[in-house]
Amino acid sequence: AQKVTQAQTEISVVEKEDVTLDCVYETRDTTYYLFWYKQPPSGELVFLIRRNSFDEQNEISGRYSWNFQKSTSSFNFTITASQVVDSAVYFCALSDITGANSKLTFGKGITLSVRP
């Protein structure tokens, strides 16, 4: 069965610090997709990134970067020079062939607080 573990529950940093959010996943499938979503206080889940299991290339988008390592089943997310607006709950999610239909399995989320 699919499982996503986000061991960190709450992280607090001071503005401009770098912060890494960890995500470890389990799946029996060799074909799968990984996602990160951000949930600000408004409640809406905002899509950040999608990565498929055949593409281990790391990605950078502005202050955000993602490190995908199949060898350790991890898909970690780093925010560089954090800002107060980054404060939110961040979810890692998995979609695999067994689940199909793009059905997502989510981790419990990491609450990030960025203090001015």
Added chain:
Amino acid sequence: GAGVSQTPSNKVTEKGKYVELRCDPISGHTALYWYRQSLGQGPEFLIYFQGTGAADDSGLPNDRFFAVRPEGSVSTLKIQRTERGDSAVYLCASSLNGGFGNTIYFGEGSWLTVV
């Protein structure tokens, strides 16, 4: 519409009452999902529609929960005989065609409180 729209944004109801939550997906998206998010948890899958039909309802917790999508666009999640344990945020989402790997886009959710 531009994004997934859900109404009501907040609903307080008494135990035992019937509740309907509505979702309007992104225009052109044929796949629609309902998830439930309890406090401090990640969203959990309830049901998936492809067009008008419920293709996967394996996440519905019991027969008090039911959802419809009669015209393949707007969907309604219906909860009968509500219980306090039903209190949660109910998130609706849509994707282009439900294909494997599609990105799923979420609405802001309907916060349900059963008192």
